[in-house]
Ligand code: SF4
């Protein structure tokens with residue numbers, strides 16, 4: 500399996516663990532990721548807040564580069580995924596848009612290729628049976644809250660691979676890796692990422708609700724597929740604890756980190772040491788479970 | 797939350813409603829004010845008008861009031877409302893159109909959101925990708941907000957998550973030309 504790979508701006512910086520673990524997982528699964536050469540920023544919310552044409556043209560340049568190679572595009576970040584999906588649909592749906600966008604990006608782009616969420620690629624496209632068979636170091640009952648956030652599965656018009664209110668892709672993945680996915684109500688609520696730089700008060704409140712409900716549901720870790728969710732839930736967790744006078748202590752991990760861990764990659768090589776909230780309890784719990792299983796098979 | 801005085805409906809407001817409908821391709825008249833969008837909106841608690849009131853203002857043509865509201869900037873574009881709306885009213889798309897209209901009119905109520913968007917896009921135009929460090933400095937200078945609250949630069953750098961130097965893509969100016977052509981176009985609302 501070969502895909503064009505659009506890492507997006509976070510994966511070289513704040514989302515470095517996502518990048519490291521994605522490459523590790525792709526290697527084990529035998530998925531070839533061809534990074535789009537000299538890709539540009541998708542424009543994020545800044546572009547669609549400001550100018551519709553710009554919000555379609557910036558993603559289109561990347562999608563057109565992939566289309567030339569005849570490849571579907573795998574996108575890790577939920578926000579980039581949503582922007583690229585919106586562009587793909589707009590271009591496919593209207594000849595006028597297609598022409599205008601092709602003119603603006605100086606390249607033909609006909610949306611003949613598809614944009615896929617990396618989560619979709621590593622689970623549904625690769626096959627969960629294959630994933631389970633490669634999980635030689637299963638995650639022995641680790642209790643996880645699968646957090647999809649807003650843009651990975653919503654709106655249904657754009658994100659088509661799972662249910663917008665009660666998605667299951669990550670839950671099934673946890674099952675295949677030997678972990679447990681707790682049932683909780685905030686799977687698809689927003690962390691407030693859009694305000695991270697302007698109204699941190701709102702981010703702290705919205706992210707607090709997500710963490711509080713994951714904790715209440717008995718999770719030992721939150722699993723995410725979005726670098727913006729990660730930044731809010733991980734980096735700001737201490738601040739959220741202080742503001743609300745509570746202890747949360749919930750490690751936040753990318754689904755790719757848990758996949759790579761179950762595939763036997765070393766935690767330090769896939770970014771476990773780069774988080775703000777200590778992730779060693781997760782590694783310890785998984786190792787303990789494994790040892791216990793070895794004693795009583 | 798503020799109240800809306802319904803009797804101030806103006807005939808002049810009809811043109812505004814029509815323009816917003818055309819630009820956003822959202823049929824705002826199909827909204828029957830059930831309030832489901834506001835009930836499930838994670839940001840409604842911070843808004844001056846709840847999301848269903850934003851629609852109502854557009855239905856009534858209350859241009860100045862809706863374009864200077866904080867609500868349109870506090871929408872997180874999380875897509876909860878459109879996922880649940882029984883009338884399939886694309887409220888996030890409407891919010892986008894209203895924000896762009898507020899920019900044009902110069903009635904942006906949440907100055908820091910707009911400032912951040914501008915700095916972000918400037919950075920993308922220059923380098924092809926945003927550079928957090930330089931954005932952080934300028935944002936800090938212009939917004940008067942403490943940068944440590946916003947970007948946490950030092951902590952990120954310690955973990956190898958933020959670099960001092962911008963990463964510039966080699967695209968022979970393709971991204972700059974995209975910005976230039978977009979500027980020369982009329983914004984593409986009509987597409
Ligand atoms: S949920 Fe839909 S119909 Fe109900 S108030 Fe909101 S936009 Fe209108």
Ligand code: SF4
Pocket residue numbers: 833836837838839840847870871872873874875876877878887888891
């Ligand atoms: S998209 Fe905006 S208005 Fe709709 S629920 Fe989310 S924050 Fe509220």
